[in-house]
Amino acid sequence: MMASASPEFIALCQSQVLLLTQALGATSTVVYLAEPSVNPVSPTLVPLVAYPDTAATWTSLNEILATMAGPDGALQADPQAGASNLLGTSEANPRSLDSEPLPAGQSPPKKPGDDVSPQADDTLDDTPLVLPIAHEGAILGVIVSTRPASPWGQAEYQQAERVANTLAIACVMDRRGQWLQRQFSQQQLTQANQSATFHDLLHQFRNPLTALQTFGKLMLKRMGTEDPNQTIAESIVRESRRLQDLAEHFDEAVAQGDEAFHPPGAMPPVAGLLPSRPEDLTFPSGNAGTEADDLSHPLGRTLAVVPGSITDVIVPLVQSAMALLPDRDLELVQDIPPDLPDVWLDPQAMREVMSNLLDNAIKYALPRSLIWVTAGVVQTINGELYQGIAVGDTGAGIPLEDQPHIFERHYRGVQADSDIPGTGLGLAIVQDLVQAMGGHIEVISPVQIDHWVNPVPAELTQGPGTLFMVWLRTV
Structure with a gap:
């Protein structure tokens, strides 16, 4: 099943579809996105945005998509030609992009290939314009725009193509953003689990460490000053204190990470993604010391x-x-x-x-x-x-x-x-x-x-x- 598009991408599609429909004098425009599929040549197309809301959706679009893509699923050099054949816009059909205008009042002739049509009967005579939404050779979806029997000019095709390119880039950014969000949420969940584990281990670590330090002090009290093992007992006490200091610094480092931690799935608002001051856009030089650099020392402190x-x-x-x-x-x-x-x-x-x-x-x-x-x-x-x-x-x-x-x-x-x-x-x-x-x-x-x-x-x-x-x- 296709990953849901973000509200921002849907809003962009709606605005672009509205502008394209009005600029071309079309009766309807529908944006379809491709669902992931084992077969890259024929993924399932799902309508995402339509203008107007009552616009008919086309059947057999998977066949159209197959004509746009090569055997490996990559976009062909002229995807419109293959799509036009299935939608009845071949060179022999008066509805092709480069055909001459029909006389006033004359309808285009029907042909057997016209059984690939919108679901609504009142759009059978509409002239479709089909454009792939593609990025780096990968087909992400298609745009289908229709209007009453009237040929599409080259300038109109290029204008629609610019819209398709804009939506392709936006679609890639949207999918990458969703992928990053999933990775971010997984990382936060992992961090939460690690933090809980660290706190548990530190708690259990302190008990035997305290006992070790106590045993070392007791040994020192029972030994005479001339006892050859006194140095060993002093070393036990000294090293246990060293471990205790390291445990405290480790605890502080984990606590600092917890303070900066956000619950899994939490994302900052848009205002939090923008720099509040011009100097926030600059980066410190490699030699400049910062508080974060101090906390990265092995002792976990300045x-x-x-x-x-x-x-x-x-x-x-x-x-x-x-x-x-x-x-x-x-x-x-x-x-x-x-x-x-x-x-x-x-x-x-x-x-x-x-x-x-x-x-x-x-x-x-x-x-x-x-x-x-x-x-x-x-x-x-x-x-x-x-x-x-x-x-x-x-x-x-x-x-x-x-x-x-x-x-x-x-x-x-x-x-x-x-x-x-x-x-x-x-x-x-x-x-x-x-x-x-x-x-x-x-x-x-x-x-x-x-x-x-x-x-x-x-x-x-x-x-x-x-x-x-x-x-x-x-x-």
Whole structure:
């Protein structure tokens, strides 16, 4: 069944049909639209708009449509010729477009083909003009206009053809608009379901997270200061707090989406589709920051970039990472001076940066590999001093062809074919956060190990290696 036409398209058809009927001196004009069909050559035609309302509709229009289209359903070069044959307007018939006027009072002769006619008997002697409503070769419908026995001139045909072209474009826009509306409604429904699921998962996530944090605090209270497991218990408490912070930001991001959410099927009024101010028609440059850009950060909020200590942020994370190494047969060395100058950073964002880099180094390192963290590297860029933090490993390295894409979202390069799970988001998140803090990050592979670690531990697995260098502005 044909998708219903919008009121706006029907109104346009009515106005165009009225103008065409009056301009051509026709007795009636009817617009037919084609319903979708398995056979594109012969879809069903349904009358949409008629003027006057009592205008007769033609039978056998499917045969007419078949003469307009080729075997593949595309519009022929001269669709009017085929349609005229079925409606009795062939060259042998005095009602053709180019025929001479009949003497006054003389009616056109009947012929056997005249059984294809309107349903109303009083229009049998009307001269039909049939035009396809087509766009890019696809027939969307036809216009049939009739008037008492009188030939149609070429100028009249061209005027009617312009109306048909206008209706064809409007019909395509109307159908695309309906398709977009269905997609929009489906997307809103999906968004509503996802929002409900996110809220449910967040609610269930908080309960075990709170319990985990409580267990970690209890362990710390029962341990002595000399207990070798104290670092592990501190890491449990610290990481549970990190998860709690992330859950809160996630909750805020979902809440913001809910505030901007409209019920499925809701469409803004026409006034809401138009710009209220001239400046609304302009687009911001790619470098201009906006509130929407701030909310797109991985933390789901605007970063609070303040002077801070690199050491205070990364040393606890390195200690937590070292607790994971024995089971992986890895070794980690660090060179983090305690008196480094402050840099511009967001503490939580910097923790996420270092956590991702350390997690990647541990996850992708080969057995008996070395991981190192070095701070205190300095460089000057455009007269501004930057502090560098390096996270490196002696693993398999990153192929040169992968390095230009390594910070793209969901890009994993050669690791996509490995058994190591991942989403390809970690380094993209790292780069977003570093740039939001006013810094930049670079990757180096292969790495000259002895330039960073001296002496190099014996009996380690030494591959090409990878080094990530994070640069932050010095205060």
